[in-house]
Amino acid sequence: MSTPTLWLAAVLPAAPLVAGLLGLLLPPAPRQDRAAARRSAVALGVAGAAVSLLAALALLVRVDAPVEASTTWVDLGGLRVTLGLRLDGVAVLVATAVAAVALAVQVYSIGYLRRGPHDDVDVDHRYPPYAAQLSLFTAAMLTVVVSGDLIMLLVGWEVMGVCSYLLIAHDRRLPEAPGAAVKAFLVTRVGDVGFLLGIALLGVGAGSFRIADVLAHDYGTGTLTAACLLLLAGVAGKSAQFPLHTWLPDAMAGPTPVSALIHAATMVAAGVYAVARLFPLFERAPAALAVLGVMAAITMLLGAFAATAQDDIKRVLAWSTVSQIGYMTGALAVGAPAAALFHLLTHAAFKALLFLAAGAVIHAVGTTLMSRMGGLRAAMPVTFWCMVVGLGALAGVPPLSGFWSKDGVLAAAEAAALDGAGPTAAWVGWLVWLAGLVGVAVTAWYATRLLLRTFLGRTRTPLLRPHDPPALLRWPVLLLTAPAALLGLAAFAPWFADRLRVPGDDTGEAVELVHLAPNLILPFLLLLAGAGVAWAGWRRDPAADPARFLGPLRPVFARAFRLDDVQHALVVRPAGALARVVRTGDELGVDGLVEGSGRAAVEVGGGLAALHRAALPRAAAGVLAGALLIGLAVALIGVTS
């Protein structure tokens, strides 16, 4: 790797890391200096994100072939841990996306975390730690993206989890926030255990944790399958796939910019990215890919159906994220990592756009519930049209970006199903394809519902000041609309498609991201069907929720098939009971032993002290009895010796 590239790649995660650490190390400001502290926090956050975006863009231009640089950090007796960077087209593109969304979110947060039209008092939004944690998170995600060593990747992985926990719990006024943060942390932690074991298995097998070494090593099939399945556990956790998806809807308790950055565009995509990075290994373990395929299919449908019945706008978007990542993992399962990564990039753009626009709506209306919104189109036209673009991209309306990337996924699944292409069995392809098609219809349905309930119809809550959000909130949304709309067209550019080449794919053929074939029409028809049904249902009664047509299924979908309760019964309650048992054992047994010995010593001492304070008669009896005994002893010894 040439030196400027190396420096750029090092600056990429280092700039937001420095900004984050500085922000965290700044002393808390007293009340009167809060404005100054906020300004410096804003400056640090935006600067960190901007520098990393510049570095990413520079790398985007410079890097056109995979490059790598690493140095040994620790050698654990034959097991090498390196500090290294591994850049290829995928890494650079994803890094650019991450940095761009991070910058947009940093700017947006300046306007969002401020006294809004619905706030009665000026609350302390604690901006400095917030911005610092965002920067730290960005640094961690970029570490995951550019890392050349599995241990470094793991470090970034875990720091992301910590920052997610901190940021979800940021708003101290919300009673559900701490619980949601803990739930997010613990559920992803469960996945991370598997991830760690998978990495350990790979590293020990290869004798080194460097990604290049791991990819080059020849593992046995059993080891490889086991390692890949363990890695999938981490992917399921971080990317909110079934069965570890339960944390993502509750994580919406965090501020909306946080949801946009972490839970839509970046962290949840990290799992997909990790699989894509190690895809040569997964290719050799078809069993793991089959499991991934099943997970993806279930998740696609689960997320889509759950999104149909939510009232909270952020929850709709959260379940939508779960479903869309299901598409990405589905693409990976049928052996099309390029399609998965393309969908990752477009999803980052349009999901961040959707969250930020929803945040603008929430900021203006003062509630997240769609049942209280409505008729906002006239009051917030810019937001409305940006939302239209975002939802269109989500549903897959041509020529918006989501259409092309989703089509790429479906085409790959179809090829795997009908032509047997790719490393997995045909049934996996069928599963992913059919689930994907159904998902298209349902996605269109709930996207239309969201648009109609929020912006059209009668106003259910009149706005205090009906106007579009202020500039700081508006411009990030506007700027994200561009890639949400146009990124799909980049698929036609060979330099873009080339960059999404699978690592290790040495064939010279061009990567085909879009397939202009007649079977493009099928998803389009499904989209029209879904949207049409939703619109027709809404037309019948504009004030009512189209979700009422779900009938008895509505509460089931709203509670996401009660999987939360299943998780609670199977995992949370036994863990709680075990914790109580252990705690009781510790308090009674271990502590009891220690304290008991102390108490015993004190009581023995007290007894001896009482003996000392014995009254005269007892003392006299004691002395004379003692003398008698000693005399007896002496006499007996004298007699026997």
Added chain:
Amino acid sequence: MTGADVLLLALGAVAVGAGALVVATRHLVRAGLWLVVCLGALAGDYLVLTAELVAWVQVLIYVGAVVVLLLFAVMLTRAPIGPSDDLDRPGWAAALVGAGSGLGLAVLLIDAFRWSRVDLPAAGTAERLGEQLFRSWVLPFEVLSVLLLAALVGAIVLSRPDIGRRSTDTSAAQPADEGRRP
């Protein structure tokens, strides 16, 4: 059994009996009087054992002075003349230790001496004992006189009426109506 043995037995029995009554009687004053009997019997024992000076010193000092002092103390502490019920505490520990020591010593001594005989030595007259005292034992004799002086002074000091009051006087104020007591 010679006459000496018979006398020793009889006097010994009297001493032990009187001693038992000293520790067992319920009359305070009678305890003192039984002590006189016991000590007198012991003086007789000494005479039989040819310890003449010791015997008469015993009568003089023990019976004459010590017991009298004890009786004075009994009177000055307002002892009741008749029987009193609260003179003793529960006796099992006392009996145990007392019996143990007494019988233990007895067994030891019987085991040592059995039924052996000794001849009585020359009488311990005042002349002979004086010779020993002022020749070989002069130093302990002088020390004992110092000890007697110390005991005398100590007894006087301990009898002061204001003992234990001196240090508390300066901090506490005395109520005005508290007069002096003898």
Added chain:
Amino acid sequence: MRPVIPYVTAALLFGLGVYGVLRRRNAVLVLMAVELMLNAVNLVLVTADTTVKAVLPHSGQVFALFVIVLAAAEIGVGLAIVLQLYRLRASVTVDDVPLDEPAPAVAVAPGGLPTPEAPGTEGAVR
């Protein structure tokens, strides 16, 4: 002369003395029991004088004399203490003497031995 007879007498007297020390509650009676013990010892010494051929003749009897002197000294001091105790507490029961309490304040003339009437010093605060 059979020495075992006075020896056994002495042993029994000693046992009785121990019993009396542990049994009696009145301080004067305790002192009487102590006297029994001392006399037992004296008897042993005098009898030993006949059984043991000492280098210094009659040393047993000399020791007995010393013990008598010591007993006299002890009884003097001991009874002074008993009388002082009686003055302070109006009782000579050994059981009631607390070992962990400071001596109680008793209404005794402040300062010095009892002197003849000193005008103006009655009830004076010292």
